[in-house]
Amino acid sequence: MSAALPLISLRSVSRTYRTDGVAVTAVRNVSFDIAQGEIVAVMGPSGSGKSTLMNMIGLLDLPSDGAVYLEGANVADIPEDRRSSLRARSIGFVFQSYNLLARHNAIENVALPLVYCGVGRKARLARAEASLQAVGMLHRAHHFPRQLSGGEQQRVAIARALIASPLIVLADEPTGALDSRTGTEILALFAELNRTGQTIVMITHDPAIATRCRRTIRLHDGELVGDEVQDRILPKRSTAS
Amino acid sequence: MTMLQGFQIALHALRLNPLRSFLTMLGIVIGVASIVTVFAIGSGAQLRLQEQIRSIGANVLMITPGAAYQGGVRLKDGSKLTMTESDVQAILEQIPEIQAAAGSIAGTAQIIHESKNWNTTINGTTTGHFMVRDWQLATGRYFSGTEEAGAGKVVILGSTVARELFAPGDDPIGAQIRIMKVPLEVVGVLDRKGPAQDDVAFVPLSTAKLRFLGSASNINRDSVAYIIAKVAADGQMAGARSEIESLLRQRHRVPAGQEDDFKVQDPAAAMEAQQGAIRTVALLLVAIASVSLLVGGISIMNVMIVSVTERTREIGIRRALGGRMRDIRLQFLCEALVLCLLGGAIGVAAGITLSMTVARMAGWITSIDGEAIGLALAFSIATGLIFGFYPAHKASRLSPIEALKTE
Numbered sequence: 001m002s003a004a005l006p007l008i009s010l011r012s013v014s015r016t017y018r019t020d021g022v023a024v025t026a027v028r029n030v031s032f033d034i035a036q037g038e039i040v041a042v043m044g045p046s047g048s049g050k051s052t053l054m055n056m057i058g059l060l061d062l063p064s065d066g067a068v069y070l071e072g073a074n075v076a077d078i079p080e081d082r083r084s085s086l087r088a089r090s091i092g093f094v095f096q097s098y099n100l101l102a103r104h105n106a107i108e109n110v111a112l113p114l115v116y117c118g119v120g121r122k123a124r125l126a127r128a129e130a131s132l133q134a135v136g137m138l139h140r141a142h143h144f145p146r147q148l149s150g151g152e153q154q155r156v157a158i159a160r161a162l163i164a165s166p167l168i169v170l171a172d173e174p175t176g177a178l179d180s181r182t183g184t185e186i187l188a189l190f191a192e193l194n195r196t197g198q199t200i201v202m203i204t205h206d207p208a209i210a211t212r213c214r215r216t217i218r219l220h221d222g223e224l225v226g227d228e229v230q231d232r233i234l235p236k237r238s239t240a241s
Numbered sequence: 242m243t244m245l246q247g248f249q250i251a252l253h254a255l256r257l258n259p260l261r262s263f264l265t266m267l268g269i270v271i272g273v274a275s276i277v278t279v280f281a282i283g284s285g286a287q288l289r290l291q292e293q294i295r296s297i298g299a300n301v302l303m304i305t306p307g308a309a310y311q312g313g314v315r316l317k318d319g320s321k322l323t324m325t326e327s328d329v330q331a332i333l334e335q336i337p338e339i340q341a342a343a344g345s346i347a348g349t350a351q352i353i354h355e356s357k358n359w360n361t362t363i364n365g366t367t368t369g370h371f372m373v374r375d376w377q378l379a380t381g382r383y384f385s386g387t388e389e390a391g392a393g394k395v396v397i398l399g400s401t402v403a404r405e406l407f408a409p410g411d412d413p414i415g416a417q418i419r420i421m422k423v424p425l426e427v428v429g430v431l432d433r434k435g436p437a438q439d440d441v442a443f444v445p446l447s448t449a450k451l452r453f454l455g456s457a458s459n460i461n462r463d464s465v466a467y468i469i470a471k472v473a474a475d476g477q478m479a480g481a482r483s484e485i486e487s488l489l490r491q492r493h494r495v496p497a498g499q500e501d502d503f504k505v506q507d508p509a510a511a512m513e514a515q516q517g518a519i520r521t522v523a524l525l526l527v528a529i530a531s532v533s534l535l536v537g538g539i540s541i542m543n544v545m546i547v548s549v550t551e552r553t554r555e556i557g558i559r560r561a562l563g564g565r566m567r568d569i570r571l572q573f574l575c576e577a578l579v580l581c582l583l584g585g586a587i588g589v590a591a592g593i594t595l596s597m598t599v600a601r602m603a604g605w606i607t608s609i610d611g612e613a614i615g616l617a618l619a620f621s622i623a624t625g626l627i628f629g630f631y632p633a634h635k636a637s638r639l640s641p642i643e644a645l646k647t648e
Contacts, residue, residue: 055642058561060560060561060641060642061642080565080566081565081566081567084560084563084564084565084566084568085563085565086563087561087562087563088562088563088564089563093561093562095645099554099557099558099561099645101555101558103253103254103257104253112559112562113562113563115242115246115564116242116559116562116563116564116565116568117563118242118243160562164563
């Protein structure tokens with residue numbers, strides 16, 4: 001039974017923000033499941049609620065209505081501290097602007113989530129090396145973010161997202177700040193990770209990226225307007241824009 | 242996240258901006274340094290007093306001349322030597338609580354031994370003086386009865402004088418020295434009693450009067466400058482004091498209603514009172530120094546608040562990567578603590594250096610005790626916790642989503 005359980009389930013999820021007395025509904029009545037091993041693109045123009053959705057899947061935010069389930073557990077029932085710990089162990093974030101700590105070198109950045117998993121320094125650095133190796137960045141382990149190119153920084157960020165062997169990698173516009181060639185390389189890296197079984201949810205407004213994911217969820221004005229599965233992923237050259 | 246990791250992160254963050262970190266902790270450095278210095282000077286002063294109290298001896302009363310009257314005119318205290326050797330005898334014989342007593346006259350003179358010379362206090366007294374003050378000999382002997390009665394040309398040296406006049410390993414006993422051209426034989430060297438006490442040479446009272454200080458006696462050859470007397474037990478001090486007072490009034494024929502022409506003092510008690518005053522002043526100074534700790538704490542809070550604002554994005558990243566609220570709080574609290582502890586440690590070092598410099602330059606005795614250092618460090622830890630808590634709490638309450646949006 002548990003094998004059939006989806007990794008992530010959203011049931012009638014809405015999220016309303018109240019700023020200065022004005023209520024803004026960013027996400028409205030969205031339901032879908034993500035299974036283990038999927039690679040999903042969440043598409044939509046800016047302001048369509050993609051980031052809000054990602055914050056809820058990533059346990060950073062809670063729905064105002066409806067429920068988000070992680071491996072069958074309603075995340076609203078998990079206490080704040082426990083949710084933070086779950087983020088360290090189960091969620092790997094990749095941001096558009098990399099979000100590496102500027103004053104720490106690559107390997108320390110990669111090891112950071114393990115600090116919050118209670119892993120000792122030696123083990124942290126050993127695992128960070130392995131993770132850097134997996135994204136081909138071991139040779140830059142002791143470089144600081146400012147000494148790395150955008151593509152290299154994003155690879156380090158992906159190594160950081162992977163270090164705790166998370167259930168799911170959440171990537172918010174991971175190629176948004178990169179040139180198309182570097183972006184393609186990063187997407188290839190995600191595709192390869194997915195082939196090894198890593199569940200990935202990628203948020204993008206770029207249709208070219210979505211074509212490289214098997215499944216695409218489309219949002220518009222906070223509502224779910226499409227959920228398609230492609231049988232065949234287009235060959236690499238068609239993504240170049 | 243553990244405390245240790247918190248400190249590691251804090252040290253890393255503080256190392257990135259050493260000048261700012263140092264300026265931030267400067268208030269604590271100054272506060273702790275001044276507390277340590279004030280403590281050192283204050284307890285040094287107390288030590289010096291305690292040493293003086295010890296050097297006088299336990300249960301000692303000191304009788305000095307008071308005001309004399311000449312035709313109804315009150316003269317200055319001590320302007321006439323109203324005490325006599327027969328007063329000493331009377332006190333010894335008629336007051337049972339008195340164990341020992343001695344009269345003294347004193348002046349300053351140069352002592353010459355071979356090529357060396359030394360200026361010091363010459364005290365003319367009797368062997369009773371050493372009994373009253375519990376002052377043992379390091380070597381040699383006290384004055385003999387014949388010497389006391391017959392103005393013997395002998396001298397007993399304080400340890401400082403012996404050290405200054407004689408080379409180490411040179412036995413002073415039997416040596417000839419000269420005071421105001423009068424040759425004297427050294428018969429004894431006293432034990433050490435304290436730097437202020439050891440710089441003295443004793444001669445028999447009769448010798449002093451006859452050969453050196455006789456002209457100082459402006460009443461008669463029987464008079465002495467002061468008397469010291471030892472009371473047998475602590476509880477008898479007050480009784481002995483009033484007996485001495487009535488005995489001397491009677492002997493000096495002081496009419497009823499007129500004030501005494503002498504004063505009986507308990508020097509140890511007076512010094513203890515002085516010690517209390519020193520303690521009060523030291524506490525006041527510590528209180529003032531604590532204000533700078535307070536100011537230091539406020540400056541740490543100020544910088545920490547700025548730092549939290551500057552590092553909002555870092556906080557967002559750490560929260561997204563799994564940092565709990567309490568991990569963030571611990572991180573910033575550790576930074577404040579490290580600042581305060583480091584500041585405290587530098588302050589202790591600066592305080593020790595400062596008080597040692599003061600000791601050397603001003604010639605004061607300073608004493609650095611572990612208690613003062615512990616207190617100063619405890620203060621700085623408390624400052625870190627109190628003033629670091631608010632910024633740390635503020636940091637931990639930031640919403641990770643909002644924090645990630647800031648540039």
